[in-house]
Amino acid sequence: MSFEIAELLRTISIYTLPVLFAITLHEAAHGYAARHFGDHTAEREGRITLNPLAHIDPIGTLLMPAAIFVLSAGSFLFGYAKPVPVSFGMLRNPKKDMVWVALAGPGSNMAQAVLWASTLAVLVSLGYGSSDFLVEVSKAGIFVNLLVAVFNLLPLPPLDGGRVLVGLLPMRPALLLSRVEPWGIWIVLGLMLAGVLTSLWIRPLMEAGFQLVQLITWPLRALLGL
DSSP states (O other): OOHHHHHHHHHHHHHHHHHHHHHHHHHHHHHHHHHHTTOOHHHHTTOSSSOGGGTOOIIIIIIHHHHHHHHTTTSOOOOOOOOOOOOGGGSSSHHHHHHHHHHHHHHHHHHHHHHHHHHHHHHHHTTOOTTSHHHHHHHHHHHHHHHHHHHHTSSSTTSHHHHHHHHHSOHHHHHHHHTTHHHHHHHHHHHHHTTHHIIIIIHHHHHHHHHHHHHHHHHHHHHTTO
């Protein structure tokens, strides 16, 4: 086996578990929040589950990311999970509750980033080195979840940030913004290819997210003497 293939397989093994948890809990969180606010659509369709198979989209989660990764020689990655169905009209207070349902996904990723960071702190305190497999998985967990949270908070429908903005805006501008949804994912892809999204949104917000995770886990790290 060549060195490049071995490294690729190691990278896949490191990121598989964090990615599966990130997308599964993200989508399930939307379903849980929707049910809490009165919409049982996701529950009826079996989407309030921690089974990753229920949330994987064959094209968006598997084929598209793999093809883009190979074609870009590993410099670019883009994909998506199967969205959890939410009937916003079934929510008790659709415009207000939509904000909380949308925030539940990125919120779950921030919580996971904190848990992975806590796991990393414990591993380091036990003497694990930076190249140990579990340490690398924990670092991948922090990175992946911050990336998923920040990406989904982009204020453009159909991303979660777009739904939050629609819920917060007055009715007229909210309706205008919601009309962008059919083309939103293509706009996002175009911004990513142009490098605008990475430099102006993803990179600075991920850095801010990392600082927040460090702040939240500081008491644990201090307790462990790190």
